[in-house]
Amino acid sequence: TNYFKIAVLPGDGVGPEVTDESVKILKTIGSLFNYNFDFKYGIIGAEAIFQTGNPLPEDTLELCKHSDAVLFGAIGDPSFDNNPDAKVRPEQGLLRLRKELGLFANIRPLKTYSSLVSKSPLKKEIIEGTDIQIYRELISGIYFGEKYTEEDGSYAYDVCRYSREDIVQIAHLAFQDAQKRRKKVTLIDKANVLDTSRLWRKVCKEIAKEYPDVALDFMFVDNAAMQLILNPKQFDVILTENMFGDIISDEASVIGGSIGLLPSASIGDSNALFEPIHGSYPQAKGKGIANPIASILSAAMMLDHLRLEDAARKLRESVEHAIENKYVTADLNSEQSYSTSEVGDFIVDYI
Amino acid sequence: TNYFKIAVLPGDGVGPEVTDESVKILKTIGSLFNYNFDFKYGIIGAEAIFQTGNPLPEDTLELCKHSDAVLFGAIGDPSFDNNPDAKVRPEQGLLRLRKELGLFANIRPLKTYSSLVSKSPLKKEIIEGTDIQIYRELISGIYFGEKYTEEDGSYAYDVCRYSREDIVQIAHLAFQDAQKRRKKVTLIDKANVLDTSRLWRKVCKEIAKEYPDVALDFMFVDNAAMQLILNPKQFDVILTENMFGDIISDEASVIGGSIGLLPSASIGDSNALFEPIHGSYPQAKGKGIANPIASILSAAMMLDHLRLEDAARKLRESVEHAIENKYVTADLNSEQSYSTSEVGDFIVDYI
Numbered sequence: 243t244n245y246f247k248i249a250v251l252p253g254d255g256v257g258p259e260v261t262d263e264s265v266k267i268l269k270t271i272g273s274l275f276n277y278n279f280d281f282k283y284g285i286i287g288a289e290a291i292f293q294t295g296n297p298l299p300e301d302t303l304e305l306c307k308h309s310d311a312v313l314f315g316a317i318g319d320p321s322f323d324n325n326p327d328a329k330v331r332p333e334q335g336l337l338r339l340r341k342e343l344g345l346f347a348n349i350r351p352l353k354t355y356s357s358l359v360s361k362s363p364l365k366k367e368i369i370e371g372t373d374i375q376i377y378r379e380l381i382s383g384i385y386f387g388e389k390y391t392e393e394d395g396s397y398a399y400d401v402c403r404y405s406r407e408d409i410v411q412i413a414h415l416a417f418q419d420a421q422k423r424r425k426k427v428t429l430i431d432k433a434n435v436l437d438t439s440r441l442w443r444k445v446c447k448e449i450a451k452e453y454p455d456v457a458l459d460f461m462f463v464d465n466a467a468m469q470l471i472l473n474p475k476q477f478d479v480i481l482t483e484n485m486f487g488d489i490i491s492d493e494a495s496v497i498g499g500s501i502g503l504l505p506s507a508s509i510g511d512s513n514a515l516f517e518p519i520h521g522s523y524p525q526a527k528g529k530g531i532a533n534p535i536a537s538i539l540s541a542a543m544m545l546d547h548l549r550l551e552d553a554a555r556k557l558r559e560s561v562e563h564a565i566e567n568k569y570v571t572a573d574l575n576s577e578q579s580y581s582t583s584e585v586g587d588f589i590v591d592y593i
Numbered sequence: 594t595n596y597f598k599i600a601v602l603p604g605d606g607v608g609p610e611v612t613d614e615s616v617k618i619l620k621t622i623g624s625l626f627n628y629n630f631d632f633k634y635g636i637i638g639a640e641a642i643f644q645t646g647n648p649l650p651e652d653t654l655e656l657c658k659h660s661d662a663v664l665f666g667a668i669g670d671p672s673f674d675n676n677p678d679a680k681v682r683p684e685q686g687l688l689r690l691r692k693e694l695g696l697f698a699n700i701r702p703l704k705t706y707s708s709l710v711s712k713s714p715l716k717k718e719i720i721e722g723t724d725i726q727i728y729r730e731l732i733s734g735i736y737f738g739e740k741y742t743e744e745d746g747s748y749a750y751d752v753c754r755y756s757r758e759d760i761v762q763i764a765h766l767a768f769q770d771a772q773k774r775r776k777k778v779t780l781i782d783k784a785n786v787l788d789t790s791r792l793w794r795k796v797c798k799e800i801a802k803e804y805p806d807v808a809l810d811f812m813f814v815d816n817a818a819m820q821l822i823l824n825p826k827q828f829d830v831i832l833t834e835n836m837f838g839d840i841i842s843d844e845a846s847v848i849g850g851s852i853g854l855l856p857s858a859s860i861g862d863s864n865a866l867f868e869p870i871h872g873s874y875p876q877a878k879g880k881g882i883a884n885p886i887a888s889i890l891s892a893a894m895m896l897d898h899l900r901l902e903d904a905a906r907k908l909r910e911s912v913e914h915a916i917e918n919k920y921v922t923a924d925l926n927s928e929q930s931y932s933t934s935e936v937g938d939f940i941v942d943y944i
């Protein structure tokens with residue numbers, strides 16, 4: 243079939259601006275390759291709270307459930323962050339969406355672009371050639387375990403829970419990906435302290451037997467936080483639980499020199515969501531300065547997921563063309579820069 | 594009084610080698626300033642498991658309880674790490690010691706030495722002038738909450754729990770330290786997801802009122818993992834819970850260019866422990882290549898704690914003298930390097 247129903251959730255902050263560019267470009271790609279992308283919009287996050295009181299309205303959830311893929315912008319609003327008493331938060335919308343759609347694996351590819359290496363806070367010789375694929379478990383662990391705050395505020399707790407199945411399903415994805423790459427999986431955990439980490443090690447060791455061509459390494463999360471900076475090239479596929487993945491993948495995102503380039507995919511058995519990793523970036527909202535490339539490359543991951551590899555290739559090629567020709571936003575080139583939509587237009591023209 | 598009873602726990606890996614140098618130097622300092630340091634040795638960690646089956650023998654605990662300070666080497670042994678079924682682990686010894694001695698605050702100062710800036714994986718202009726003090730909560734949170742693994746291995750959980758008091762006591766230390774510094778505390782948490790983090794924000798906001806000259810900032814841990822690399826100079830005092838502190842402080846330790854220089858203090862109401870942060874570094878064990886400076890600077894923090902500021906000053910001065918004269922181990926100077934004990938001897942001679 244040539245018909246694909248795409249749920250578009252622009253969300254908060256710069257989400258709408260960057261998502262607009264992706265939709266514009268996907269339309270162009272669609273005409274070129276004769277794919278019919280049917281874009282249906284939904285609200286989520288702070289935007290949805292302001293309009294409906296609910297960070298994930300039922301309409302939006304239904305829309306996503308009945309789509310071939312979800313194109314996501316960003317979530318979060320500073321007015322909620324500093325208010326520990328807020329009962330409803332934008333992030334709850336995204337967390338519930340992940341859970342309801344069963345998006346158990348968050349995948350983040352990390353590569354360095356040679357024309358941008360100089361923008362990294364890290365030295366060139368340390369980062370050049372880095373090529374990491376991060377698999378973060380996304381719907382269990384401390385994010386989704388029981389939470390409790392005593393009414394008088396005297397104590398609180400959060401439970402980090404993992405079942406064997408939670409681990410099995412994402413571990414297989416990570417090992418399969420490693421088989422197509424440099425054949426190494428590094429499990430990041432804290433097995434010297436946590437029971438859940440020891441379960442991760444045990445289950446991953448078992449699964450590793452089914453992939454004899456892939457090496458399985460273990461690394462404590464504190465050491466990993468150092469090794470990512472000291473020697474990022476040692477990593478091929480990283481596999482980790484939800485909270486450690488949140489921290490480690492954001493740390494790793496700095497390596498390449500621009501978080502404005504990094505896409506992500508969140509995959510489930512029957513749904514998938516594609517999202518730039520930069521977040522809502524509220525300071526830039528409405529200014530036309532946000533880098534649309536992370537969203538556009540997320541759209542490329544979506545095309546891959548829909549098995550439209552020719553279209554995905556074309557899209558990536560056009561992004562590389564824009565970067566090589568320095569047709570980029572100010573975060574990548576302070577001397578001469580283009581607005582969010584100018585970068586999108588340039589890519590559309592090239593396609 | 595001039596008499597101080599010091600419990601010495603060399604522990605595992607390179608712990609004994611580096612601790613030997615600190616003891617040697619403290620003896621010299623003692624003669625010079627006329628302080629009587631009475632060193633009593635105890636076993637802990639893998640070493641203690643091999644000898645007694647217990648990672649923290651009662652004798653060792655009693656020794657520490659009745660000492661003025663504990664000088665600690667390192668803990669951990671690779672033979673335990675990859676064995677998820679090991680019932681007894683070296684780390685349990687250190688964790689139990691922290692708990693039994695009530696060492697609620699782990700303090701890690703981070704400074705860059707201008708002669709070593711070039712060794713950092715980060716660019717000089719990013720790190721030069723960095724001066725951070727990290728306060729990590731050390732005896733609560735997910736480290737010490739209930740842990741459980743179902744017998745058939747089908748699931749496991751770890752509970753992260755915080756009470757108001759756990760937070761209050763370390764927060765006061767952090768604010769008081771900030772008053773003597775650049776007057777800024779950054780609380781690192783995940784308040785958009787965790788109940789315990791929201792409790793941290795709430796309690797810290799209340800305490801901040803008692804320190805009107807200190808600014809309190811909030812930062813999500815994923816963002817902090819980025820900001821530490823992008824712009825470490827923005828931080829003055831960092832305050833955070835146990836698990837986040839473990840990750841963030843190890844990440845931060847890379848900034849200065851050598852983890853072999855970084856000391857730490859773990860403080861309680863009536864006890865204190867001083868420890869280099871590099872850990873057991875098993876690959877280097879027995880080779881005489883381990884950098885003793887982190888342990889020696891931990892001894893300097895101990896002297897400060899015992900209110901022997903003159904001695905502490907002298908000790909730090911002598912360490913700086915060794916670094917300036919490149920009388921250092923191979924990790925700091927690959928062209929000409931000295932052994933662990935040669936560096937110690939040089940410092941002794943200088944004193």
Ligand SMILES: CC(C)[C@H](C(=O)O)[C@@H](O)C(=O)O
Pocket residue numbers: 317318333336337488785786815
């Ligand atoms: C917005 C927040 C809840 C979310 C997370 O922590 O998962 C974000 O940081 C991410 O990584 O997608």
Ligand SMILES: CC(C)[C@H](C(=O)O)[C@@H](O)C(=O)O
Pocket residue numbers: 434435464668669684687688839
């Ligand atoms: C050895 C380990 C249990 C310990 C910790 O995680 O606290 C260490 O990493 C540290 O930071 O002191």
